[in-house]
Amino acid sequence: MTPEQRDEKIHHTLSAVLGLSVDQINDDTSPDNVTAWDSVMHLNLVLALEEAFGALFTPEDILLMNSCRAIRQVLSDRAL
Amino acid sequence: MQMNSQFPIPAPDAVLTRADVMKLAGALEVSPPAELRTVRLAVLATFTADMLRPYLAVEAARCGMALTWWAGPYGQVEQQVIDPGSGLYAERADVILMLLRLADLAAPEHRFLCMDAVAERERLKDWLAGQLQTLRAQSGAAVLVSNFAPPEFVAAGLADAGYQAAWVHSVNAAVTEVCAAVPRCYVLDVARAAGETGLARWRDDRLAYIAKAPMSGDALAAVAKLTARTLRAFFTLPKKCLVVDMDNTLWGGVIGEAGMEGIALGPDYPGNVFVEFQKKLLSLRDRGILLAAASKNNSADVEAVLAEHPSCLLKRGDFAAWEVHWDDKATSMRRIAQTLNVGLDALVFADDNPVERAWVRGQTPEVTVLEMPASPMGYWKTVDESGCFDALTLTAEDRQRAAMYGEESQRQELQATTGNIDDFLRSLNLVLTVGRVDEATLPRVAQLMGKTNQFNLTTRRHDEAAIRAICVEGAGLWVKVRDRFGDAGLVGVVLAVPEAEAWKIDTLLMSCRVIGRKVETAMLALLERIASASGVQRLTGEFIPTKKNQPAANFLPEHGFTTDGGQWQLQLDAPRALPDCFIIENQTGLPIL
Structure with a gap:
């Protein structure tokens, strides 16, 4: 998967889970600026990302993934 | 969807x-x-x-x-x-x-x-x-x-x-x-x-x-x-009947072509898949879902498999309705509904053939047609996960139902050999038990109120709490019926509430499995006696027509109720005679006989 494909997939998943259009998603998208992204939604988002990328995150990952940028970082660290 | x-x-x-x-x-x-x-x-x-x-x-x-x-x-x-x-x-x-x-x-x-x-x-x-x-x-x-x-x-x-x-x-x-x-x-x-x-x-x-x-x-x-x-x-009420095709549904292959030895049904693959599906169908039957056959075949060929094939678990007697011939399957659906006294919407159809499914879906859209998977290994999952037969509880009546329909076909044979209806009813040795609705009978009474469509004057769907309230305020009676062929269980309910000086019949209903045995007349006669014993001089009633309750349409006028355009009324002068075909067992605790 190219970095572009990876980013597209992240954006697509965030958009589906948070109920936003893909063009509303950017690196800074985070619980600070999306009301729907609360602690419960965060867990459901993490599970959706795991399924989409065939990944299994650690508790540390899950706590870190608190913005679109951080999600990208965690996935790229794992070469996904 | x-x-x-x-x-x-x-x-x-x-x-x-x-x-x-x-x-x-x-x-x-x-x-x-x-x-x-x-x-x-x-x-x-x-x-x-x-x-x-x-x-x-x-x-x-x-x-x-x-x-x-x-x-x-x-x-x-x-x-x-x-x-x-x-x-x-x-x-x-x-x-x-x-x-x-x-x-x-x-x-x-x-x-x-x-x-x-x-x-x-x-x-x-x-x-x-x-x-x-x-x-x-x-x-x-x-x-x-x-x-x-x-x-x-x-x-x-x-x-x-x-x-x-x-x-x-x-x-x-x-x-x-x-x-x-x-x-x-x-x-x-x-x-x-x-x-x-x-x-x-x-x-x-x-x-x-x-x-x-x-x-x-x-x-x-x-x-x-x-x-x-x-x-x-x-x-949602569960569906009442699963209609199954035979060839490639209950066994692999076509009986008319492959013959008894050629069909796949037995201990080895793929025959064991069909044996397993038959087991699951028998479990459905045990919980009170009726099975019916709809197959394009010579009936004798299919009957021979059910009677003689060593691995065929389903027998002719397990089917409450039998449509095995060369007529189209939508016609079979209508006949099955008629035979079982249920609406088309109570039927679910399972057939491996997509052409038959499409035909039934088009001609009789009320029937639920299951989209059967290509592999028979998935048949049961499709039937089960459709949720069509999901029920939260099973009553004793559910468990007896299949046997009761078997008894019904014996009754029909007897009726065919007995000329007159009164002689026929007397020959059944009918016993009618009447009691007041209590906590033990409430679940069944509520179930009947929820699902009885045909012989039902008002089709009111009260829940248990509402029924309990009516019984406190007025009267709630149930009747059970049995005869020499079997026990139909609790099949009738009548609820009455005081209104002015009269009792108003809130509900009078009877399961379709005892239609044609004067049970409704007996229920009214019993209500009249209880009303009279309570000092009530008049019954009132109404018929609320639905798509399905035509069988109850003339009940009130046929039993002497009159109307000047409003409610139907009946003066309680002398109690009506109980139909003489019944032996009555009184469990109401009231002196009504």
């Missing part, structure tokens, strides 16, 4: 990604499709259950419901239940879902060896009974109580040898017992869902440690599916 203008509700077998589920749940929340039935759900959980919400919203939509979701603060089950002013009661929910974890309620698992297992089980049982009774006293909502998954950890290690799991199982048996004793409380069989999903995939340690949300994604999906199916069973 119906399509909505904004988004399609996914088909029952469509596989959704978690992202799909979240997206769909969000859309359902913003604009629930109008065709969905709104169900107000209140959740009480001993742990963080909010992750379930989107999964449940989607599964509920697939089952025809739009959920509204209220969840109490986690771990505050007792506080919500005990406080009449709590958010739980303010929510006025249709259904209260109690999601419980043993780890949150019982002595800790790791100290299992130090605990008095019997005493602990009794304590849990008492606790649950207390919660449910308190709930019941304050809310009319249906209650769904989750039982418990097997232990994630066993204290004795290898030496446990299944003991700790057996204890959890015994706690679950106690949960079942407690729920059965409190009206409108039902078990959500989470233990079974956990087993099906697999215990290793049931708990997500990471979510448990981070957020006190112990359920894995798979567990959430499984509980959502089970809950939605159970909720649907609250609001």
